[in-house]
Structure formats: structure tokens, C-alpha cells
Amino acid sequence: MIFDIQLADELSAIARLPVQEISDMLEIPPDRQLGDRAFPCFKLAKTMRKNPQLIAQEIADNIKKPNFIERIETKGAYVNFFFNRAVFAQTVLEDILNKGERYGSSDKGNGSVVCIDFSAPNIAKPFHIGHLRSTVIGNSLYKIYEFLGYKCIGINHLGDWGTQFGKLITAYKHWGIKDDLEKEPIKALLDIYVKFHDEAEKDPSLEDEARMWFKRMEDGDEEALSLWRWFKDLSLREFNKIYDMLGVKFDYYTGESFYNDKMDRVVELLQGKGLLTESQGALVVDLSQYDMPPCMIKKTDGTTLYATRDITAAIYRKETFDFDKCLYVVAYQQDLHFRQWFKVIELMGFDWYDKLFHVPFGMVSMEEGTLSTRKGRVVFLEDVLQKAVDRTLDIIKEKNPGLENKEDVAKQVGIGAVVFHDLINNRIKDIVFSWDQVLNFDGETGPYVQYAHARAMSILAKATQTITGKVGGDLLTEDETLELIDLLARFPEAIEAACQANEPSIVARHTIDIAQAFNKFYKNHMVIVDDDEMQRARLTLVYATAQVIRIGLGLLGIQAPAKM
């Protein structure tokens, strides 16, 4: 934040430490009574060989006070700074007013390219709650990076190739009904897929048939390929329904099949570098000196694997987009897989190996155990979204029956609740799916934030004054007001931190904090009051708050209805 930099500047002049270091040391006291910012002097004690309390006192006595600091106190080894609340409010709100919906954005990225590989569902398999995380985390990272000036490329690396399609074709040939597939494609595909596994246990020849069909696909057989294409189209149509609901877009849908004709070259490249060794009939890159199992490039039967495709895709993306960073938003189960093939990229001599990042996230399971489509232990995302929307609609009918376009709002809020629920905690945490938690709209939830925003919008609509350029910071000095403004002031830092850690939850948390502070402010201070100046000042704060909440939600891929 600009203030902290200014403060660090002045401190740096006295403490004789670099501004950055000082700025990192600045902290927020545990209690506002102590001050608004604090500078601990313990560390200086060593270099200056002096009692830290004395140092604190010296700093307090000698520092040139920036204009937004009203007074300075010391307590023990801490120098505590108290804001001039009027100046602080004035400056922060002016900044938000000026930047509008770009508040918190920057050009830090300077147009450098970030590829984000996310979502990547398997074709012909239902989109369940486990697939949601990659989708919403990736989508949010896309927006965060873009907001900070990066050029983002969202890639949906569809699971659209492999033996499972041989199975599907076989199953379709035996039991498929075209009408079912057109009507409810995913469910029909899943049905025949499950049936295939049941039948194959009794009649193993079905497996051979499936392999035969996949071989025909790989050989370019038109019948096999057109069925494959049909399945893929049907699936994509279904996936797009969900992506539409979530408001998620991709720049490319280059799935696994896209790299079929590009892998030979990579295998040759590996060969040329002398990295491939034969092991039990398969081709692998030995990684034993890096304490990892070998990375398999070709199976005994000569077909390629996941790693082969990932390596190929990475090289293709580097050549095509010249990315500065490539993020893989994939569950943590695959940690080893990524470490392995990142190492292979390094061994191949590509100096950009350190620009590849696995962004792992925790598992979703059910109380009964891990998700398993085949065992029927699965919750379809569409059902979750639908239930959340239905429940929202019930609540709206009860609480706000006069609301127009109820259905639209219910969608925004219901889906927002599900998305927010997935983004609020650190990505790495496992989630045990619970309807109670997903459908809870109280407290630290998406609807809570949206509600705060709607309240703010409602005030703006009802106000008798309008916002002028004048902020009236001298009227915005109460405790609750300062708390809110300080959170607004620190919002840009939260976005930076989220970007640096590839962690959308940081934005989600901060946005919750703002909503909370706003609700507190709302409770304690009437906005629409007779005093015109006061009304205008508070209105400005309300306007700024709504603006920032909207940005925060937007970065999470969540909408902010004006009424709910």
C-alpha cells in the first residue's frame, strides 16, 4: 500500500535499512488501541547494539511524520503509528474513486504470458464435484493474473484420448441407443460405460474388442474416429452448459488428442539427448539420481503415456505462446508425476523448466469415502448447482418476495455459494463434501459477501444525495469506519499475495473481511441522514466498498447482484 511505502521510506532514513526490508517489518498491531501500524525494533538492537526500547524512542522522536500519520507512541520496543483518519480516509477513497473497477489492478505482469492449464475433465465422464476445484481455482487465477497485467492463456487439457474410448465404442456397438445419447449424453455414456465393465467381467473378450477399437482410432479408421468425435461433441456440449453456469471460459480446448501427431518428435528429441533407456521393454527416462522413479515415455507395446503428452504439450506451449509461466491446476495426487516430467524438461536442456508450476489442491471426498463414479459414490456438479439455486430461490421468496428477476438472482447467488465454498480455504485442504456446508448461506459464505454488496447498492439507490468528487474524509473517522477503510486500502496487497502464492483464497478471505467490516459499519452508522455532508461522505464510502467487493467477487468468478 502506498502508505506503508511512505512510512517505510521515512523509517528507512532513520533506521538505515533498505525500504523493502522495513516495509516487510511493518505490521498491524493486534489491537487498534495500540496503533494502526507498528514497527518493532528488536532486530535493530543487534546491529545498533542498543536497547530496543531506546531505539524505538529515538525513532519516534526523530522520524519525519508522513502527513497521514497523526501521532506516534512507543510501547516497549514498538513504535506505534496512529493514522490521521481524515487524511487516510480521504486518500484511500479518492484512490478507489479514481481507479474504479481497476482498483487493485496493476501492470506488474507487463504483458508477460501465463498459461493456465485447468479443469481438464475426461470426455464421456460426468462432471462431478471433484472436477469443480480445478475449474474454479484456475478460473480465479486467470482473472487475478490478468488483473495484474499478465496476458493469460486458459487451456482446457481435455482427457479426450485413450483406451476408454475403445471401451465406449464397444459398449455403444452392443447396447447404445442413439436417442438416449442425444438427450442425456453424459448419463447415457456413463451407463454404457458402467455396463461395459460389468459385462467385461463375465466376458473378457470385450476388453479385446475395446483395444481393437482404440487401435482403429489410432490408425485413423474413419468409423472409429467419427464415433469418437460424436462422443466428444456430446460431452463438450454438456461441459459447456456447466462452464456457462460458472461463467468460465477457455482460450483453447486442446486436449490430449491434439498432441497425437506431435509426440514422435519429442520422443526423437529425448532419444537424441540420450535420455531414453530401455527398461523391461519400455522406454523411460531414468531419474534415480534425483531420488525419483523413472519417468515412462513409451509402454512395452509402444504406446505413449500421460507424461509423454504433458512433455509434448509443454514444449508446444512454450513454442506457441512463449509463456513466462505455465501453471497446472491439478490435484496433489499428481505431485510426483509433475516433479518427474518437470525434471525431464530440465534434463532435455530447456532452460524454462523452472517456469512450470504445479498448483496442487486437496481432494474432494464424501463421508462414505473417496469419490467413485463406478461405485456410484459421486455427486454431480449439476445437481449441486441446481440444489443451491433452488434453495436460494426459496430464500428469496421468503425474504424478498417483491424482487424482480428472482430466477436470475437465484442463479447468481446459488452458484456463487458453491464456487465461494470451494475457494474460501487454502487449496491444499481436503474437502469432505457436505450438503449442509455447501448449502449454508450464513457467515463466511458467498451469499454473505453478496448480501453486503446488495445492501450497499440498496443504500446507493435510496440515497437523497449523490456522490461528488469530494470525499469528506474528515467525517469518516469512527472506529468501524476506519476498520473498513483500512481493509479497502489493503485490498491490492491481498491480490498481489494471492497471485504470488497462486492462492485465490487470499482474495476470498479479504473480501469476506471487507463484507464483515461493512456490515458492522452498516449497523453502527446510518448512511442516509439529514446532514447532507455526512450523507455524502458515507455514501462515498458505501460506493467504494461496493466497488471493491464487486472486484473481489469478480476475481473469484462470482457475480454481485445489486439486489437479492
Added chain:
RNA sequence: GCGCUUGUAGCUCAGCAGGAUAGAGCAACGGAUUUCUAAUCCGUGGGCCGGGGGUUCGAAUCCCUCCAGGCGCACCA
């Protein structure tokens, strides 16, 4: 067995490039609405920050070790 990861209130979690008395939400109980949306707000109770060692002026945070859970460990993706 080895590797990655998690362990903080009854539950879900934040805090973890060390800093002042460990914070939220949910659940429970008790309050607040003739005023801008009560999907809200206020209050009460609830904690050997997994255990033990170490580093430090200072450790939930860093290091070591142990314990417990999750995940992974070549022909699936």
C-alpha cells in the same frame, strides 16, 4: 519402507518469509428490528496451536525427532 502433504476451539478453517493478550465462521445459549435488506449485528461459553527437543530477546510460525490422518511410489490418467 521411501517421498509429498495435513494436524490450531465440539465442527470447518484463518494466522505460518518469527513479534505485543492465538482470530473467524458454523453449531449451542442469550440478546438486538417503528430507521438504509435480520442471508445482518451484539454478547456468552469453548484452546497443553498433535507430543517432545532445539534455535532466538521472542516460536502456532524456523530446525530436528516422534505420533496421527490423507495422497503417491513405472506400462491408468
